[in-house]
Amino acid sequence: MSGPNTKQRILGAARTLFAEQGFPATSMRQVTALAEVNLAAVSYHFGSKEGLLRELVSACIEPINSERIRLLDEAEAAAQGAPLKLRDLIRIFIEPAVRELSENNKDMPCVFSRLHHEPHPGVEAMMTEILAPTIARFIAASQRILPHRSAEELLIRGHFMIGAMLHLLDFKCEELMPMPGIHAATIADYDFRLEQLVSFCTAGFDG
DSSP: OOSHHHHHHHHHHHHHHHHHHOTTTOOHHHHHHHHTOOHHHHHHHHSSHHHHHHHHHHHHHHHHHHHHHHHHHHHHHHHTTSOOOHHHHHHHHHHHHHHHHHHSOTTHHHHHHHHHHSOOTTHHHHHHHHHHHHHHHHHHHHHHHOTTSOHHHHHHHHHHHHHHHHHHHHOOGGGSOOOTTOOHHHHHOHHHHHHHHHHHHHHHHTO
């Protein structure tokens, strides 16, 4: 059993389990049981549990990063050498991820949130390898906008921004504490939440 449907079942099972339990706590036996395949099928398609995670993460992040770079290239070309506005740069980084992870891959925000908060040997290096080229482009663009901020400051603030973005994506409106005068429907609105996140991160980068 090694056809494309098998591979997709394994990826789907891994996505569900990594979201529910986290990567370190999920065993290959659990993945194979949920996918209804044997261990040989996982080894054939992915080589290892780490290989399975890499493919799952890459399949999700690569289209997001491609869209980020496309939008950044367009914005920089339109700016004709002038620095971009910080809010525009923040939006270019955030919006492709929020749209993709809200509309598709709905378990992935929880997977990423767990990876963000539950470091595991090898996973951090893998995430760096996948994200580094895109992050380097955005740090360079940020330094043109904020020359008084060091690369280290921008990198750690970017880390905080990703944490805030993952929190938004994994946030359930029904978990919101009821408060007088607060309309849950407004907070549930996609565009409202996106604008608040962009504003929050923009202020944080140069606060």
